[in-house]
Amino acid sequence: MTDVxxxxxxxxxxxxxxxxxxxxxxxxxxxxxxxxxxIAETVGRLNATYDFDRMLIVTAQKxxxxxxxxxxxxxxxxxxxxxxxxxxxxxxALAAFRICEENEQGIFSxxxxxxxxxxxxxxxxxxxxAHELARHHRVVDIGIPPSHPETGYGYIEIGEExxxxxxxxxxxxxxxVEKPDVxxxxxxxxxxxxxxxxxxxxxxxSEFLLALAEHLPETHTALQGALRHKDWDQLVExxxxxxxxxxxxxxxxxxxxxxxxxxxxxxxxxxxxxxxYDLMEHDEQNNAVDGPNVSLDTEGCLLMAPRKLVAxxxxxxxxxxxxEDVLLVMTRDRAQDVKKILELLKERGDSEHL
Amino acid sequence: MTDVxxxxxxxxxxxxxxxxxxxxxxxxxxxxxxxxxxIAETVGRLNATYDFDRMLIVTAQKxxxxxxxxxxxxxxxxxxxxxxxxxxxxxxALAAFRICEENEQGIFSxxxxxxxxxxxxxxxxxxxxAHELARHHRVVDIGIPPSHPETGYGYIEIGEExxxxxxxxxxxxxxxVEKPDVxxxxxxxxxxxxxxxxxxxxxxxSEFLLALAEHLPETHTALQGALRHKDWDQLVExxxxxxxxxxxxxxxxxxxxxxxxxxxxxxxxxxxxxxxYDLMEHDEQNNAVDGPNVSLDTEGCLLMAPRKLVAxxxxxxxxxxxxEDVLLVMTRDRAQDVKKILELLKERGDSEHL
Numbered sequence: 056m057t058d059v060x061x062x063x064x065x066x067x068x069x070x071x072x073x074x075x076x077x078x079x080x081x082x083x084x085x086x087x088x089x090x091x092x093x094i095a096e097t098v099g100r101l102n103a104t105y106d107f108d109r110m111l112i113v114t115a116q117k118x119x120x121x122x123x124x125x126x127x128x129x130x131x132x133x134x135x136x137x138x139x140x141x142x143x144x145x146x147x148a149l150a151a152f153r154i155c156e157e158n159e160q161g162i163f164s165x166x167x168x169x170x171x172x173x174x175x176x177x178x179x180x181x182x183x184x185a186h187e188l189a190r191h192h193r194v195v196d197i198g199i200p201p202s203h204p205e206t207g208y209g210y211i212e213i214g215e216e217x218x219x220x221x222x223x224x225x226x227x228x229x230x231x232v233e234k235p236d237v238x239x240x241x242x243x244x245x246x247x248x249x250x251x252x253x254x255x256x257x258x259x260x261s262e263f264l265l266a267l268a269e270h271l272p273e274t275h276t277a278l279q280g281a282l283r284h285k286d287w288d289q290l291v292e293x294x295x296x297x298x299x300x301x302x303x304x305x306x307x308x309x310x311x312x313x314x315x316x317x318x319x320x321x322x323x324x325x326x327x328x329x330x331x332y333d334l335m336e337h338d339e340q341n342n343a344v345d346g347p348n349v350s351l352d353t354e355g356c357l358l359m360a361p362r363k364l365v366a367x368x369x370x371x372x373x374x375x376x377x378x379e380d381v382l383l384v385m386t387r388d389r390a391q392d393v394k395k396i397l398e399l400l401k402e403r404g405d406s407e408h409l
Numbered sequence: 410m411t412d413v414x415x416x417x418x419x420x421x422x423x424x425x426x427x428x429x430x431x432x433x434x435x436x437x438x439x440x441x442x443x444x445x446x447x448i449a450e451t452v453g454r455l456n457a458t459y460d461f462d463r464m465l466i467v468t469a470q471k472x473x474x475x476x477x478x479x480x481x482x483x484x485x486x487x488x489x490x491x492x493x494x495x496x497x498x499x500x501x502a503l504a505a506f507r508i509c510e511e512n513e514q515g516i517f518s519x520x521x522x523x524x525x526x527x528x529x530x531x532x533x534x535x536x537x538x539a540h541e542l543a544r545h546h547r548v549v550d551i552g553i554p555p556s557h558p559e560t561g562y563g564y565i566e567i568g569e570e571x572x573x574x575x576x577x578x579x580x581x582x583x584x585x586v587e588k589p590d591v592x593x594x595x596x597x598x599x600x601x602x603x604x605x606x607x608x609x610x611x612x613x614x615s616e617f618l619l620a621l622a623e624h625l626p627e628t629h630t631a632l633q634g635a636l637r638h639k640d641w642d643q644l645v646e647x648x649x650x651x652x653x654x655x656x657x658x659x660x661x662x663x664x665x666x667x668x669x670x671x672x673x674x675x676x677x678x679x680x681x682x683x684x685x686y687d688l689m690e691h692d693e694q695n696n697a698v699d700g701p702n703v704s705l706d707t708e709g710c711l712l713m714a715p716r717k718l719v720a721x722x723x724x725x726x727x728x729x730x731x732x733e734d735v736l737l738v739m740t741r742d743r744a745q746d747v748k749k750i751l752e753l754l755k756e757r758g759d760s761e762h763l
Contacts, residue, residue, distance in 0.1 A: 074720070349753050351746060360736055364762050366428070366750045368739035373724075375738055382714055382731055384738060385722035392705060396720045399703050408718050 058160050059186055060260075061105040062150040065094055065114040065122065065168035066140050071327035071393045074381035075359070078409050083168035084121055087325065088335055088345060094168040095125055100175055101166065102128075104182045111135055111153060112168070113146040138291040143254075144305040145274055145297055148267050152282050154260040161260040162189050165302075170253070171334065173321030177223070181318040184220050185257045193266075193312040195257040196228060198250030199322045204240035207326045209233055209252040209303070213315050228313035231303055250317045252303070254324075263306075270309045273297055328374045328383075329390035332357040357387065381408055412514050413540055414614075415459040416504040419448055419468040419476065419522035420494050425681035425747045428735035429713070432763050437522035438475055441679065442689055442699055448522040449479055454529055455520065456482075458536045465489055465507060466522070467500040492645040497608075498659040499628055499651055502621050506636050508614040515614040516543050519656075524607070525688065527675030531577070535672040538574050539611045547620075547666040549611040550582060552604030553676045558594035561680045563587055563606040563657070567669050582667035585657055604671045606657070608678075617660075624663045627651055682728045682737075683744035686711040711741065735762055 069082025076082045083094040091099070098110060107128040114122055116136040123131050135149050147165055154161040164182065172178050185195045198211050214227035231252065235243065243249035268275040277293035298305075307313065325331050335343035340354045346361040353367040360377035367375075374390065376383040385392070400408055423436025430436045437448040445453070452464060461482040468476055470490040477485050489503050501519055508515040518536065526532050539549040552565050568581035585606065589597065597603035622629040631647035652659075661667065679685050689697035694708045700715040707721040714731035721729075728744065730737040739746070754762055 349750055349757075349759075351743075351749055351753070363733075364735045364759075366735060366737045366739075366747075368746050368750065369743040370727075370738060370740070373738070375736070377731070377736055379717075381718045381720060382729070382736070383720045384724060384727070384729055385720075386724070389705075389723040392722050393720075395705055396703055396722065399705070403703075405703075405718075 058158055058162055059105060059109065060150075060154050060161055060163040061101045061110045062147060062154075062163045062165045063094070063097060063101070063110060063112045063168045064143060064146055064165060064254075065112050065118065066137065066143075066146060067115055067118065069169060070397055071391065072325070072331070073393050073397055074378045074383055074408070075376060078406075079117070081118065081169075082325070084118065084125070087331060089171075092125055093171075094122065097166060097168050097170070098126055098129065100172060100178070103175070103179050105164075108133065111150045111163075113137060113150055114168075115140060138287075138294045140299075141294055141297055142299045142305075143302040144267070144271055144300050145278070145294070147263070147302050148271075148274055148278050149282075151258070151260045151263045151267070152278060155264060159261060162186060162257060163260055163263075164257045165255060167254045167324070169325075170255075171321075171323040171325060173323075174319065177318055178320040180221055181223055181316055181320055184223055184225070185316055188218065188225055188314050188316070189257040189259060192314045193258070193262055193310055194307065194314065195225070196307070196313060196315045197253050197255040197257075197320070198315045198317045199253050200317050200319050201240075201244050201249065201251050204237055204244045205251065206235060206237050206240050207330065208324065210235065210240075210243050210249045211252050211315055212249055213317065217314065223316060223318045225314050225316045228315045231308050250315065251322070253320075253322050255322075256307070266306050266310050271298065271300065271305050274305075327390040327393065328357055328376065328385075329387050332374065332387060355387065412512055412516055413459060413463065414504075414508050414515055414517040415455045415464045416501060416508075416517050416519045417448070417451060417455070417464060417466045417522045418497060418500055418519060418608075419466050419472065420491065420497075420500060421469055421472065423523060424751055425745065426679070426685070427747050427751055428732045428737055428762070429730060432760075433471070435472065435523075436679070438472065438479065441685060443525075446479055447525070448476065451520060451522050451524070452480055452483065454526060454532065457529070457533050459518075462487065465504045465517075467491060467504050468522075469494060492641075492648045494653075495648055495651055496653045496659075497656040498621070498625055498654050499632070499648070501617070501656050502625075502628055502632050503636075505612070505614045505617045505621070506632060509618060513615060516540060516611060517614055517617075518611045519609060521608045521678070523679075524609075525675075525677040525679060527677075528673065531672055532674040534575055535577055535670055535674055538577055538579070539670055542572065542579055542668050542670070543611040543613060546668045547612070547616050547664055548661065548668065549579070550661070550667055550669045551607050551609040551611075551674070552669045552671045553607050554671050554673050555594075555598050555603065555605050558591055558598045559605065560589060560591050560594050561684065562678065564589065564594075564597050564603045565606050565669055566603055567671065571668065577670060577672045579668050579670045582669045585662050604669065605676070607674075607676050609676075610661070620660050620664050625652065625654065625659050628654075628659075681744040681747065682711055682730065682739075683741050686728065686741060709741065 067081040069076040113135045188195045210232040212229040214229045218225045274297040281289040281293040342356045345359045347364045350367045353370045355372040357374045372387045421435040423430040467489045542549045564586040566583040568583045572579045628651040635643040635647040696710045699713045701718045704721045707724045709726040711728045726741045
């Protein structure tokens with residue numbers, strides 16, 4: 056399909072996966088437990104549906120060179136740099152302007168660069184269905200039926216079913232729901248009317264820009280001006296004026312006729328080490344191990360030290376992550392607190408390890 | 410004193426301090442938490458009492474080159490190699506034959522190469538006292554008044570006081586006591602008649618060889634024959650015939666007129682990581698840390714990773730030891746079980762990490 060584009064959002068982040076992720080090496084540029092860096096996994100998976108020259112990657116300037124080297128199949132001009140991070144609304148807007156210029160009828164799907172999708176067959180069928188729906192509806196959002204009361208994801212409340220194909224259902228969107236506490240998450244799971252918000256969705260580019268003009272007019276005006284002159288300094292200046300707002304909050308919540316597909320594509324956003332542990336294969340003692348290992352009486356641990364032998368005795372539910380210059384050891388239930396370690400390092404002025 | 414020698418026993422070992430100690434790098438060649446390797450600390454400390462050319466180091470051939478390089482002040486011919494390890498009786502006998510040949514009136518003190526002595530003033534006065542006593546008694550053993558019910562050391566039961574100088578007392582020896590269980594150790598501490606067996610003692614060389622001939626005649630004959638011909642192959646052959654027996658068990662326990670000095674010289678044998686933790690300085694959370702560190706809610710831990718930043722969250726009483734190719738993480742109360750890890754590695758045929 057010559058009018059279908061993939062927009063891959065690769066802005067950075069993943070600080071709770073420190074010390075594997077670093078300021079100069081965000082999550083999407085890391086393989087973690089996979090063969091390739093997450094962004095290369097994403098591009099490879101999407102190539103079943105999108106031509107390489109119709110994939111656009113929006114990223115920070117500091118990552119552009121690495122991404123170009125990691126992804127030789129992507130034309131370098133398809134790697135779009137942002138001067139600073141201004142959240143997803145601006146990033147997607149940059150890509151939408153480019154697509155509209157190339158093809159007024161263009162449709163694009165948005166994908167975070169650093170998410171995991173394990174059921175590729177279902178995924179590919181879901182995308183085909185989504186593209187069709189996008190020809191008659193303004194936005195098609197891809198939701199994931201929840202498997203457990205996850206508090207790390209946003210949810211979408213769905214309404215009546217509007218279409219079904221190959222056992223994949225599409226519903227009217229009712230409401231976006233922020234990341235819940237565990238009580239609410241349990242409620243959503245039981246109710247059966249909520250899906251995880253995967254951050255993947257499909258728009259017609261021209262429609263997206265209309266919605267941008269209506270709901271984030273400053274962003275529309277600033278970016279349109281800067282892009283018309285193809286001037287980097289003007290773009291820098293524009294980025295410093297536009298608001299920092301997500302596409303969900305800034306646009307999606309405000310438009311009508313949003314359709315939600317609920318499809319079990321084996322999706323995960325690996326937010327922290329505990330989430331990675333959940334995703335990995337476990338041995339008989341419930342340990343998830345990457346690298347050579349010798350253990351005595353050790354249970355429920357994530358042991359990541361691909362480059363050295365890890366010996367453990369008497370451990371329960373710990374996370375051990377070894378990198379060249381940092382070693383992290385913590386209890387699995389404190390995985391969220393990695394952010395606090397980074398704050399402590401910032402306070403000390405230790406930029407070397409951030 | 411031209412007739413006083415130091416014999417430093419540097420045969421190897423320290424397997425419970427793996428992975429800092431390795432087969433090719435035993436405890437005495439490691440600095441652990443000190444400025445220099447333990448053997449260099451020992452030699453430096455002893456130089457207040459003994460000339461460098463009257464220090465003899467008995468070691469395994471495989472460590473001789475490293476020791477020679479570490480200790481340029483020691484004449485290379487004073488580094489005596491054993492073909493294989495045959496425990497302390499044989500090692501000390503080798504040195505005693507050498508000393509007797511050089512000086513028939515020679516007195517020697519024996520010191521393990523890998524022990525810690527922190528009160529050097531008391532230590533030096535104790536040695537001076539011991540040398541004097543050795544002119545009138547067959548053996549002078551240096552005991553340490555116990556500070557806690559240690560189960561990792563052997564004990565000596567002492568009898569009546571026979572002499573006192575500068576608040577350092579000498580007693581008749583009653584009995585050697587094997588490493589006790591914790592109940593017995595508590596009893597010894599309360600009784601006040603027991604001291605730790607430090608493995609340091611003083612003999613006249615000729616007397617030692619007489620006792621050797623009487624109590625370990627095979628060892629005496631085999632070594633005397635091999636040394637007379639100064640032939641390495643003959644020494645190898647002799648070593649394969651002689652029994653593997655400690656000087657305590659093979660000789661000391663069997664001779665009369667043993668004197669024990671009880672002196673608080675700040676002595677420790679660092680047997681395992683828990684013992685090293687006890688010896689180290691603790692911060693306000695009772696952590697003993699060597700290397701850069703950032704910790705949240707972490708208590709009672711030993712963190713040794715001099716070459717990298719260690720970040721910890723929510724840990725209690727753990728030991729973390731990072732080396733170039735091995736990372737050890739265990740609970741402190743399992744410090745003895747490091748030996749089991751080494752057994753597992755041996756079973757697997759993993760000689761690289763031993």
